[in-house]
Amino acid sequence: MSGDEPAVALRDLGRAYGERVALSGVTLTLARGRTLAVFGANGAGKTTLLRVLATLLRPHAGSVSVLGRALPGEGWAVRGRIGLVGHEPLLYRDLTAAENLRFHARLHDVGGGRVDELLGAVGMARRADEPVRALSRGMAQRVAICRALLHAPDLLLLDEPLANLDPGAAGAVAPLIGRDAGLTRVLISHDVDRGLAEADVVLGLRAGRPVLVAEDAAAVSARDVRELYA
Amino acid sequence: MRRAVSALVRKDLRVELRTGEAVPAMLLFSISTFVLFHFALDRRSVDGQLAAGVLWVTLLFAAVLAMGRLFVAEREQGGFDGFLMAPVDRTALLVAKAAVLLCFLVAVELAAVPAFAILLLGPSPWAVLPQLCAVLALADVGVAVVGTLVGALGIQTRTRELIVPILALPLMIPVAIAAARATAPLLVEAGAGGLPGRWLAVLALYDLVFGLLAYAVFDYLLDD
Numbered sequence: 001m002s003g004d005e006p007a008v009a010l011r012d013l014g015r016a017y018g019e020r021v022a023l024s025g026v027t028l029t030l031a032r033g034r035t036l037a038v039f040g041a042n043g044a045g046k047t048t049l050l051r052v053l054a055t056l057l058r059p060h061a062g063s064v065s066v067l068g069r070a071l072p073g074e075g076w077a078v079r080g081r082i083g084l085v086g087h088e089p090l091l092y093r094d095l096t097a098a099e100n101l102r103f104h105a106r107l108h109d110v111g112g113g114r115v116d117e118l119l120g121a122v123g124m125a126r127r128a129d130e131p132v133r134a135l136s137r138g139m140a141q142r143v144a145i146c147r148a149l150l151h152a153p154d155l156l157l158l159d160e161p162l163a164n165l166d167p168g169a170a171g172a173v174a175p176l177i178g179r180d181a182g183l184t185r186v187l188i189s190h191d192v193d194r195g196l197a198e199a200d201v202v203l204g205l206r207a208g209r210p211v212l213v214a215e216d217a218a219a220v221s222a223r224d225v226r227e228l229y230a
Numbered sequence: 231m232r233r234a235v236s237a238l239v240r241k242d243l244r245v246e247l248r249t250g251e252a253v254p255a256m257l258l259f260s261i262s263t264f265v266l267f268h269f270a271l272d273r274r275s276v277d278g279q280l281a282a283g284v285l286w287v288t289l290l291f292a293a294v295l296a297m298g299r300l301f302v303a304e305r306e307q308g309g310f311d312g313f314l315m316a317p318v319d320r321t322a323l324l325v326a327k328a329a330v331l332l333c334f335l336v337a338v339e340l341a342a343v344p345a346f347a348i349l350l351l352g353p354s355p356w357a358v359l360p361q362l363c364a365v366l367a368l369a370d371v372g373v374a375v376v377g378t379l380v381g382a383l384g385i386q387t388r389t390r391e392l393i394v395p396i397l398a399l400p401l402m403i404p405v406a407i408a409a410a411r412a413t414a415p416l417l418v419e420a421g422a423g424g425l426p427g428r429w430l431a432v433l434a435l436y437d438l439v440f441g442l443l444a445y446a447v448f449d450y451l452l453d454d
Contacts, residue, residue, distance in 0.1 A: 090312045093307055
């Protein structure tokens, strides 16, 4: 990807599940190093958008470019350059936190040292050898964040990444996935104030349609965003 | 691809060693079925074609149990998403799951075949063990490939428990016929005959055809 190529470029993106339209007419551009905050009520299409960007769902209409590659045709070229923290931690419950991360590290051809480094960074080094099913949701979320960061992704997709995290844990992961990390991020959040504080670009969805698109998050008020949930 | 296959196989075997979800159930099923046959046939022992039929029907039904579980963790615990976002060839998942199913089958047979010999079989199988192993190996490869394909199909549906046996059992009819015909001469009371090459060739052809078919279609099964 060249320096001036956007990290994400969507034009009239549409996606449906059978007859139900989940996304329609989404157009926006996200430059590298910037953060797109996506707001909307439950079922607005936020997670569908994230899964399209993650190459896990095919777009049904419009065009999608991620890290300079057109999806779905060139999805193979961006796999391994995207990190996803979703609703589910994507961890095997019967493996330990460290085993899960080592498994993903092997898939991404990343050395084992990175696993220890990340587990230490999120305060999970002491619990690394416990099976994931024995961990609280917050702890599993911390391990999921490690999984998403293992391969130092160029694009980080975050769906409520701080859900289930206590303030201490949220503080521990902030340097890794927060604004100061300097990553290109797509962030879904129901915390309007926090989401806006993290954002450079804002997208508001209602029933799959973009009803708020702002290239400058500073121009968007929390009230504008809260109206999406009305 | 070797790196990904190795990671997936190690992960699945580790989970199986820890949870014992597949192999113990398959083994228990096999032994229970031998006991049922023992009483249903009302015979002290069986040999020849009947013995081969009992053995293979039991092993194939036991294999179906594992096919239904093969992709459960990938579906329910997000393994598919994690794998699909990794920069690896998707065929690695097919190869790894087939290898894991093959390991499960071999593990079950290591105990089930001796159990069969003790509970039901008239002639001793030990003299023909190498030939029996050859038939088992060829049949297991085919079952592993078909089982992986069917397991991947079944996991996409809400009725996995129904779909997997409904698809797998008809697809395994050629294996049942060829493996039973190849095994029958080995289990004759009057003295084991030679290994019928024709039926071994059928098994090898089945492995090849379904291997190529699985390779061709597996990618599409992983698409949304």
